[in-house]
Amino acid sequence: MALKLIGTPKSSCTLKVLLTLAEKGISDYRFIDIDLMKGEQKLPGYLAKQPFGVVPILEDGDISLYESRAICRYLAKKYENLGTALIPDLSDLKTMGHFEQWASVEMANFDALARPLQWEVIFKPLAGEPKNEQLIHSLVDTLAQKLDVYDKAILAEQKYMAGNTFSIVDIFYMPLMSYLFRMGFGDMITDRPNVKAWWESEKPTAPPQQQSTSA
Amino acid sequence: MALKLIGTPKSSCTLKVLLTLAEKGISDYRFIDIDLMKGEQKLPGYLAKQPFGVVPILEDGDISLYESRAICRYLAKKYENLGTALIPDLSDLKTMGHFEQWASVEMANFDALARPLQWEVIFKPLAGEPKNEQLIHSLVDTLAQKLDVYDKAILAEQKYMAGNTFSIVDIFYMPLMSYLFRMGFGDMITDRPNVKAWWESEKPTAPPQQQSTSA
Numbered sequence: 001m002a003l004k005l006i007g008t009p010k011s012s013c014t015l016k017v018l019l020t021l022a023e024k025g026i027s028d029y030r031f032i033d034i035d036l037m038k039g040e041q042k043l044p045g046y047l048a049k050q051p052f053g054v055v056p057i058l059e060d061g062d063i064s065l066y067e068s069r070a071i072c073r074y075l076a077k078k079y080e081n082l083g084t085a086l087i088p089d090l091s092d093l094k095t096m097g098h099f100e101q102w103a104s105v106e107m108a109n110f111d112a113l114a115r116p117l118q119w120e121v122i123f124k125p126l127a128g129e130p131k132n133e134q135l136i137h138s139l140v141d142t143l144a145q146k147l148d149v150y151d152k153a154i155l156a157e158q159k160y161m162a163g164n165t166f167s168i169v170d171i172f173y174m175p176l177m178s179y180l181f182r183m184g185f186g187d188m189i190t191d192r193p194n195v196k197a198w199w200e201s202e203k204p205t206a207p208p209q210q211q212s213t214s215a
Numbered sequence: 216m217a218l219k220l221i222g223t224p225k226s227s228c229t230l231k232v233l234l235t236l237a238e239k240g241i242s243d244y245r246f247i248d249i250d251l252m253k254g255e256q257k258l259p260g261y262l263a264k265q266p267f268g269v270v271p272i273l274e275d276g277d278i279s280l281y282e283s284r285a286i287c288r289y290l291a292k293k294y295e296n297l298g299t300a301l302i303p304d305l306s307d308l309k310t311m312g313h314f315e316q317w318a319s320v321e322m323a324n325f326d327a328l329a330r331p332l333q334w335e336v337i338f339k340p341l342a343g344e345p346k347n348e349q350l351i352h353s354l355v356d357t358l359a360q361k362l363d364v365y366d367k368a369i370l371a372e373q374k375y376m377a378g379n380t381f382s383i384v385d386i387f388y389m390p391l392m393s394y395l396f397r398m399g400f401g402d403m404i405t406d407r408p409n410v411k412a413w414w415e416s417e418k419p420t421a422p423p424q425q426q427s428t429s430a
Contacts, residue, residue: 051368052324052361063309067323070315078308090305093293094278100285107322108282109267135350146267153266 003029006046007056008036012118012175013068014056019171020072024083037126069103072168086168099169102162105154106172113143114176121183140185147188147195155194159201170198218244221261222271223251227333227390228283229271234386235287239298252341284318287383301383314384317377320369321387328358329391336398355400362403362410370409374416385413 003026007014021029034040034055042053049057050066057064058071060078065071076086090096117139120131154161162169177199180188190196218241222229236244249255249270257268264272265281272279273286275293280286291301305311332354335346369376377384392414395403405411 047368051364052320063312065312065316067316067319070312070319073315074308074312077311093289096292097278097280097285097289100288101280101282104282104285105267112327149266153262 004032004059005029005056006032006034006049006059008033011036011055012115012179013054015175016068016171017056017058017071017075019174020075020086020168023086023171024075024079026075026079026082069107069168069172072171076168084166086166086171088163088165088167099162099167102169103172106161106169109146109149110143110173111176113139113146114180117143117185118176118179118183122179140188144188147192151192151194155198160198219247219274220244220271221247221249221264221274223248226251226270227330227394228269230390231283231386232271232273232286232290234389235290235301235383238301238386239290239294241290241294241297284322284383284387287386291383299381301381301386303378303380303382314377314382317384318387321376321384324361324364325358325388326391328354328361329395332358332400333391333394333398337394355403359403362407366407366409370413375413 005014005017005021007017009015009018021027034046036055040046041050041055046055046057047053049059049064052066054066056068056071057066058074059065060074065074073087080087088095088099090099117136120136120139124131158164160166160170161173177189180186189199220229220232220236222232224230224233236242249261251270255261256265256270261270261272262268264274264279267281269281271283271286272281273289274280275289280289288302295302303310303314305314332351335351335354339346373379375381375385376388392404395401404414
């Protein structure tokens with residue numbers, strides 16, 4: 001049975017899964033493209049699969065999964081022999097510890113700032129709500145400090161976000177990094193030489209052809 | 216060589232590691248208790264180990280690790296045959312996918328709200344900064360909505376935060392859940408029967424005796 005992915009390419013979390021599928025060269029899946037602005041993710045059928053009412057959701061036979069990073073890990077392991085190897089050998093204790101460190105760094109130091117920034121700058125205006133300029137300023141300032149650490153202490157020492165090998169952790173950063181450019185904050189990336197080198201070194205493969213089905 | 220843990224029991228992230236060690240029955244470690252209010256975590260020696268300047272940090276021989284959840288995973292795996300089993304068999308694809316889903320749910324739906332709430336209510340006053348009452352109201356409101364989902368759709372179906380077995384994911388919640396009581400928001404837990412049952416069912420073992428060394 002083919003995979004079924006419920007989400008939308010407008011969602012940075014869905015994009016992580018699409019990029020993982022692309023790196024694995026998998027195109028044999030059904031994509032249910034739902035309209036977040038119409039609140040389709042809150043329909044009872046989707047809430048039964050994802051009670052917090054967000055996307056993406058993956059269905060693989062009798063397995064139903066949510067949370068984009070969990071879905072990416074699942075796909076990376078299920079298809080470990082296909083396409084790009086996206087997770088190191090986690091049976092090695094030291095490798096596992098460091099991989100999990102870098103995976104947590106993404107959520108704690110990047111997503112925790114870039115996601116509310118995206119909310120303020122992109123989604124609140126779309127919903128007709130006023131932006132909180134003070135919060136935007138604070139988020140940008142803190143994110144800039146974190147990116148300094150990435151530039152001077154992390155990406156100065158290793159090529160990728162989880163060591164010297166490309167992995168799903170790099171994919172986890174990509175959609176919101178891309179949004180920084182769309183929000184007019186691209187210089188936060190391009191002004192930092194090691195962050196810039198990381199960003200420019202990695203072009204994910206094009207999303208594969210998929211059978212898109214509107215929900 | 217014994218483990219070395221750098222942190223402070225006042226830090227909810229350090230507490231996660233202390234609780235993991237306690238569940239494993241491990242007391243043979245050296246605890247470097249540093250003073251966050253004096254900014255000791257920003258001293259060059261610690262910044263070399265944790266470039267974002269936060270705690271905890273674990274050292275185990277030649278392995279140096281940061282990010283509390285990564286450290287807990289490392290300890291749970293290293294000592295998988297000791298004390299409480301804290302991680303399921305992640306070599307099983309379906310088990311791994313669901314475990315990672317529940318681990319991500321903690322960061323996305325609980326930590327992402329309870330941590331900035333702790334910052335506003337506890338740490339800003341300690342630093343002499345004014346609380347942002349509007350932000351507090353918004354965080355409490357959103358956290359209450361998320362806890363409704365935990366109550367009605369998650370903990371109504373499973374006993375623990377990552378399924379029907381106690382795991383490190385339960386430990387991940389405990390320190391900030393405990394802070395909700397200290398902040399005067401304990402009724403967010405006790406007013407929700409399934410969240411209350413989960414909270415009251417789980418008493419972590421007492422932290423073990425350890426050799427505490429001030430830095």
